[in-house]
Amino acid sequence: MKPQINPARIDFVTLKLFCAIAQSGSITKGANECSLALSAASRRISELEETVGLTLLDRSAKGVTLTQAGHAVMQHALRLFQGFEQFSNELGEYAKGIKGHVRLWANMSALTEFLPTSLAGFLKAHPDIQVEVEEQISGDIVKALLDGIADIGVFADGTPTAGLETHIIGQDELVVVCSKSHAIKNRKSISFEECLDYDFVGLNRGSSLLELTSRQAERLSKQMRLRIQVRSYDAMCQMIGVNLGVGILPLQACAPQIKAMDLKVVRLEDTWAKRNLLLATKEHGRQSPACILLIEHLLQKSRS
Incomplete structure (x- = not known):
């Protein structure tokens, strides 16, 4: 059975003290940092351990170290402080007129x-x-x-x-982009299956566009030949411009880069190329x- 912890018995002063002790490795130093008497600090830590029902600090003549449970408490405490800081900042913005x-x-x-x-x-x-x-x-x-x-x-x-x-x-049309010297440069349109015969420039893993095109390749029982992966559309256009491969890109979003780098656009014939x-x-x-x-x-x- 999980121990029942009453959050009302854990206050910010105690959590701040616990983090100060953990970071300094000393109850005395932690108490000083929080402007508390040593006896009051020791009592607060003992009450915290009693509340959670676990030993949080290993005590020795050289100071204190965190137990495994103590590490978990510290991580949660730090997240609470970060959340409270964001809360305070947002309230401060309201006070300055941001409504x-x-x-x-x-x-x-x-x-x-x-x-x-x-x-x-x-x-x-x-x-x-x-x-x-x-x-x-x-x-x-x-x-x-x-x-x-x-x-x-x-x-x-x-x-x-x-x-x-x-x-x-809105709608977002995906097109094939290639360099002026690529084999498909004069095509008006092309199927994605035909594109799989060539090397690709793509975005890094996790990109929804890469996931979409990879999934379409799998449906055709093929794989994309990813020669290079980058982090942005601009970087993709630069790599495509030096003929490292073709790329599948949203036309409206990349029109400025395509024009500036004098790249070629070939329409994709597949229905999934038009996205909402x-x-x-x-x-x-x-x-x-x-x-x-x-x-x-x-x-x-x-x-x-």
Whole structure:
């Protein structure tokens, strides 16, 4: 049976003291750092161990060291302090006049194509709202929404979205990009299966675009010949430009790089090459007024 721990018996002062002792290796030094008498500090640590029902510190003449349980307590304590610091910072922002905070996670395509103009208009209309934007792959965005780490997600379809409410806010056409000297440079269109005869430049593992193309190759009982993998669309275009392979890229998001590097675009004949861009939130989740305002703005922009 698991020991029943009453959180009300564990306070921030005791956790701060415990971390100070663990980091200094001394109850005396930890007590001094927290401006507590040695006897009071010792009593607090004893009460903490009694509350959790475990020994957290190994005591010796040379000082103290953490037990395995002590390490776990310290890790959780540090996470609590980080969360409290973020909580304090956000309240401080409200005091300075920032009346809303929204956490928006988006994939690379959305960040380079759809969001910049939309966010600029929103922030101009609502200067008191802070939007925290983070670039992530589609699968991680879905998980963050379900876990409550992100408020709004924008990503391409093809990723499981159970537990989310989604809206289509745009389309994203995937094309084959190659150098001016590549064998397919004069093609108007090509099937993905034909592309598999050539070397590829791709994004790093974990990319939703790489997962999509790899999955399509598996359905054809083939494999992509990935010659090189990079972290961004810009880097992909540079590698494609020196003829290291072809790449599958979202046309709208990469149009500036394709034009600047004088690359060739070949249409993909496969139906999956046209993807929907989704705006997602947690199903039945309680959204803040600031979050609702941003959602409505993004949906309105997608319809205009």
